[in-house]
Amino acid sequence: MRAHNALESDDAKEAQWEAARGAAVGAVKWGAASAVLGGIGYVVSPLYRGLTPQFKVYLQMSGMILGSMIEADYRMRQYEQRVRMQRRIARDRAVWADYEKELMEIESESSSSSEQKK
Numbered sequence: 001m002r003a004h005n006a007l008e009s010d011d012a013k014e015a016q017w018e019a020a021r022g023a024a025v026g027a028v029k030w031g032a033a034s035a036v037l038g039g040i041g042y043v044v045s046p047l048y049r050g051l052t053p054q055f056k057v058y059l060q061m062s063g064m065i066l067g068s069m070i071e072a073d074y075r076m077r078q079y080e081q082r083v084r085m086q087r088r089i090a091r092d093r094a095v096w097a098d099y100e101k102e103l104m105e106i107e108s109e110s111s112s113s114s115e116q117k118k
Contacts, residue, residue, distance in 0.1 A: 022075030030067020
């Protein structure tokens with residue numbers, strides 16, 4: 001059963017930070033692309049030049065928000081995949097350690113029983 005404070009766990013906090021870093025990177029990348037496209041629009045399009053500054057800011061912010069959402073989602077999926085892989089590796093190592101321990105016990109029992117027969 002899950003704890004009531006599931007969002008307070010270390011995994012959740014790491015995931016939050018990973019999403020925040022992704023959002024910041026995405027906002028910068030897509031904001032730069034939006035600025036370049038805005039510059040091209042200003043040079044090429046009389047329609048874009050005729051837009052109000054408020055609407056141009058809205059278009060710029062829309063690109064930044066979209067980019068931050070996309071990049072944050074991408075980073076979260078990568079983080080989840082990495083955590084699943086780490087947990088799978090830890091589980092497999094534990095199973096392998098149990099197998100080796102059991103094998104050593106069987107070998108020690110067989111060697112002690114063969115010594116007793118001599």
